[in-house]
Amino acid sequence: MAVPAPTKVVTVTSPAPRPAAPPACSLADLRAVLAAVAPVPEPAAFAGAGHSPSDTHADTHADTDTDVIVHGVTHDSHAVRPGDLHAALPGAHTHGAAFAAAAVAGGAVAVLTDAEGARRIAAMPPGPPGEVPVLVSDDPRRDLAPVAARIYGDPSAALRLLGVTGTNGKTTTAFLLDAGLRAAGHTTGLIGTIETRIADERLASARTTPEASDLQALLATMVERGVGAATMEVSSHALALHRADALHFAGAVFTNLSQDHLDFHSSMEDYFAAKASLFDPARTAVAVIGVADRWGRRLAERHPGAITFAVEGPADWTARDVSYGPTGTLLRAEGPDGLRVDLSVPLPGAFNVANTLGALALLVAIGVPPATAAAGIGSLPGVPGRMERVDAGQPFLALVDFAHTPDAVTTLLETVRPLVKGRVIVVLGCGGDRDRGKRPLMGAAAATLADVAILTNDNPRSEDPAEILAQMLAGVTALSASATVLVEPDRAAAIAAAVAEAGPQDAVVVAGKGHESGQEQAGVVTPFDDRVALRAALSSVERR
Ligand SMILES: CC(=O)N[C@H]1[C@@H](OP(=O)(O)OP(=O)(O)OC[C@H]2O[C@@H](n3ccc(=O)[nH]c3=O)[C@H](O)[C@@H]2O)O[C@H](CO)[C@@H](O)[C@@H]1O[C@H](C)C(=O)N[C@@H](C)C(=O)N[C@H](CCC(=O)O)C(=O)O
Ligand SMILES: Nc1ncnc2c1ncn2[C@@H]1O[C@H](COP(=O)(O)OP(=O)(O)OP(=O)(O)O)[C@@H](O)[C@H]1O
Numbered sequence: 001m002a003v004p005a006p007t008k009v010v011t012v013t014s015p016a017p018r019p020a021a022p023p024a025c026s027l028a029d030l031r032a033v034l035a036a037v038a039p040v041p042e043p044a045a046f047a048g049a050g051h052s053p054s055d056t057h058a059d060t061h062a063d064t065d066t067d068v069i070v071h072g073v074t075h076d077s078h079a080v081r082p083g084d085l086h087a088a089l090p091g092a093h094t095h096g097a098a099f100a101a102a103a104v105a106g107g108a109v110a111v112l113t114d115a116e117g118a119r120r121i122a123a124m125p126p127g128p129p130g131e132v133p134v135l136v137s138d139d140p141r142r143d144l145a146p147v148a149a150r151i152y153g154d155p156s157a158a159l160r161l162l163g164v165t166g167t168n169g170k171t172t173t174a175f176l177l178d179a180g181l182r183a184a185g186h187t188t189g190l191i192g193t194i195e196t197r198i199a200d201e202r203l204a205s206a207r208t209t210p211e212a213s214d215l216q217a218l219l220a221t222m223v224e225r226g227v228g229a230a231t232m233e234v235s236s237h238a239l240a241l242h243r244a245d246a247l248h249f250a251g252a253v254f255t256n257l258s259q260d261h262l263d264f265h266s267s268m269e270d271y272f273a274a275k276a277s278l279f280d281p282a283r284t285a286v287a288v289i290g291v292a293d294r295w296g297r298r299l300a301e302r303h304p305g306a307i308t309f310a311v312e313g314p315a316d317w318t319a320r321d322v323s324y325g326p327t328g329t330l331l332r333a334e335g336p337d338g339l340r341v342d343l344s345v346p347l348p349g350a351f352n353v354a355n356t357l358g359a360l361a362l363l364v365a366i367g368v369p370p371a372t373a374a375a376g377i378g379s380l381p382g383v384p385g386r387m388e389r390v391d392a393g394q395p396f397l398a399l400v401d402f403a404h405t406p407d408a409v410t411t412l413l414e415t416v417r418p419l420v421k422g423r424v425i426v427v428l429g430c431g432g433d434r435d436r437g438k439r440p441l442m443g444a445a446a447a448t449l450a451d452v453a454i455l456t457n458d459n460p461r462s463e464d465p466a467e468i469l470a471q472m473l474a475g476v477t478a479l480s481a482s483a484t485v486l487v488e489p490d491r492a493a494a495i496a497a498a499v500a501e502a503g504p505q506d507a508v509v510v511a512g513k514g515h516e517s518g519q520e521q522a523g524v525v526t527p528f529d530d531r532v533a534l535r536a537a538l539s540s541v542e543r544r
C-alpha cells in the first residue's frame with residue numbers, strides 16, 4: 001500500500017464560506033456596536049512609541065468613519081479579503097496585531113484590536129497598518145461577535161437556529177435534529193465537528209464551532225442560499241471564547257457533562273459555567289436539558305421552564321419499551337401532555353436513546369409534528385465514526401467510535417458488551433495537548449470494561465507519545481484490571497493486533513478517532529482513518 005504524504009499542520013482556520021453578495025456597513029455603525037457593548041477606552045491608553053495619542057487612528061478617523069465601508073470581517077490574517085475589518089485578537093500564542101500589516105496589505109480597511117494591539121500597531125514603522133482606522137476595545141474577542149453580526153446583517157435572526165452543547169453526544173444530537181428538520185420540509189444548515197452543510201453543499205469543518213467572524217459569515221451564506229433552519233454544535237471553547245455570542249437560538253439541547261477539556265477550563269465548575277451560558281434566556285428561547293447527570297439537574301433547576309429528558313425519568317421526556325439491537329433501537333418516547341412517539345432509531349446503544357430524546361424534545365417544542373420528527377430520525381443513515389460498523393465478512397463485530405472521554409469510553413464499552421457473546425477487544429489512545437487528567441481514567445475504563453485493551457497513539461500533537469501512554473497505563477496499574485493490557489504505539493499495528501486477536505462472536509472496538517482522517521504528531525498530519533485501517537486489517541485476516 002502506498003504511504004500517503006504527510007501534510008504540515010495549519011494552525012489557523014481555513015477561510016470560511018462568505019455570502020456571494022458582500023454586505024456593506026460603515027465604521028460608524030461598528031463604533032455604535034462597540035459603544036453599546038462597552039465604553040470606548042481613553043485614547044491615551046493606546047498611544048504607541050514614537051506616536052502621540054492623536055496619531056492613533058481610533059481617534060483621528062472618528063469624524064470620517066462613515067466614509068469607511070466594511071464588507072466583511074476576519075480574525076485570520078491569511079483569510080483577509082479586500083474591504084474586510086481585520087480583528088487583531090490577543091491570543092494564547094501570539095497577538096493578531098503582529099499580522100496587521102499583512103492584513104492591510106491584503107485589503108483590510110480597518111482593524112479591531114485591544115490597547116496592546118493598538119500600541120503594537122502605533123509602534124510599527126510607517127506603512128500600511130498606520131493608514132487605516134484602528135478600533136480599540138477592552139476585549140476584542142468578546143466584541144467580535146456583535147461586530148460580525150452587524151456586518152453580516154444578524155443572520156441568526158433570519159433563520160431558525162438550534163444549538164447543542166454538552167460533553168458527549170453533540171454531533172449525534174445535531175445530526176438527529178437536522179434529520180427531523182429536513183423531514184419537516186426545511187432547507188437546512190449544519191455546523192459541527194464532522195462537517196458543515198449549507199443546504200446540499202457539504203464542507204469539511206476546521207473547528208466544531210467556528211470563530212464568530214467565520215460563523216456569522218457562514219450563517220449569512222446559509223440565509224442567502226435559502227436555508228430556513230440550522231443546527232450547530234456549541235463547544236465549551238466557543239462559549240468561553242465568545243464565538244457564539246450575538247446569536248439568537250430558537251432552542252438548544254444540553255446533552256450531559258463529564259470530565260473533558262480541563263486543560264482549557266480551570267475546573268469542572270468553570271467548564272459547566274461555559275456550557276450553562278448557552279441557556280441564558282436572552283440568547284436561547286427553548287432550553288432542553290438532559291437530567292441524567294447532576295450537572296444537567298443543576299442546570300434545569302436554574303431554568304424552571306426547561307424541557308427535561310432522561311432515558312429513565314423523572315423527566316419530561318423518557319423512553320419506554322426499549323429494544324436494543326446491534327444496529328439500532330426501537331423505543332416509545334413518552335413526553336409531556338401524554339405524548340407517545342414510537343421510534344425506530346438507526347443508532348445502537350442506550351446513550352443514543354438519550355440523544356434521540358433530546359433531539360425529539362426540541363423538535364417537538366419548536367413545532368415539528370412528533371410523527372414527522374420520528375420519521376426524520378428513523379431515516380438517518382447513521383453518524384460517521386460513531387458506532388460505525390466495518391464489515392469485511394469477518395465472524396465478529398468490528399466498530400469504529402469517537403469515544404475520547406472517560407465517560408464516553410465507559411458508555412461505549414458498556415454498550416458493546418451485551419451486543420456480543422464473546423470478548424470485547426478495544427483499541428484506544430489519548431490525544432496530546434489535551435486534558436491530561438483524562439488519560440488514567442480512560443486507561444482504567446478500557447482495562448476494567450474490555451477483555452483486551454490495546455493502548456496506542458491518538459494525535460500525540462506536540463507531546464511525547466510514550467509519556468501519554470505511560471499516563472494511560474498509570475490508570476491501569478492503579479487498579480486490579482481484569483483485561484489483558486497491551487501497548488502498541490503504532491495505531492495501524494494496534495488495530496491489526498486487535499483483529500488478529502479476535503475470534504468468532506468477539507467485538508473489536510477502535511475508539512477515539514471516529515471520522516478523523518489524520519494522525520497529528522509533531523506538527524505534521526499523516527492521513528489516517530480508523531475505518532480504512534480496520535478494513536485493511538480485516539481483509540488481510542480474511543485472506544490468510
Ligand atoms: C484553545 C483555543 O480554542 N484557541 C483558539 C484561539 O487560539 P489562540 O488564542 O492560541 O490564538 P493565537 O494562535 O495566539 O493567535 C492569535 C490571533 O492571531 C491570529 N493569527 C495568528 C497567526 C497568523 O499567522 N495570523 C493570524 O491572524 C489568529 O487567528 C488569532 O486570532 O483563537 C484562535 C483563533 O482566534 C483559534 O483558532 C484557536 O483554536 C485552536 C486552534 C484550537 O485548537 N481550538 C480547539 C481546542 C477548539 O476550539 N476545540 C473546540 C471543540 C472542543 C470539543 O471537543 O468540544 C471547537 O469548537 O473546535
Ligand atoms: N449521550 C451520550 N452519553 C455518553 N456518551 C455518548 C453520548 N453520545 C455519544 N457518546 C459517545 O461520545 C462519542 C462522541 O459522540 P459525538 O461525536 O456525538 O459527541 P460530541 O459531543 O460531538 O463530541 P466532540 O465534542 O468531540 O465533538 C460517541 O462516539 C460515543 O462513544
Ligand SMILES: N[C@H](CCC[C@H](N)C(=O)O)C(=O)O
Binds near residue numbers: 430431434513516
Ligand atoms: N474535539 C476533541 C476531539 C478529540 C479527538 C481525539 N482523537 C483527540 O485527538 O484527542 C478535541 O479536540 O479535544
Ligand SMILES: [Mg+2]
Binds near residue numbers: 170171193194208233
Ligand atoms: Mg462534536
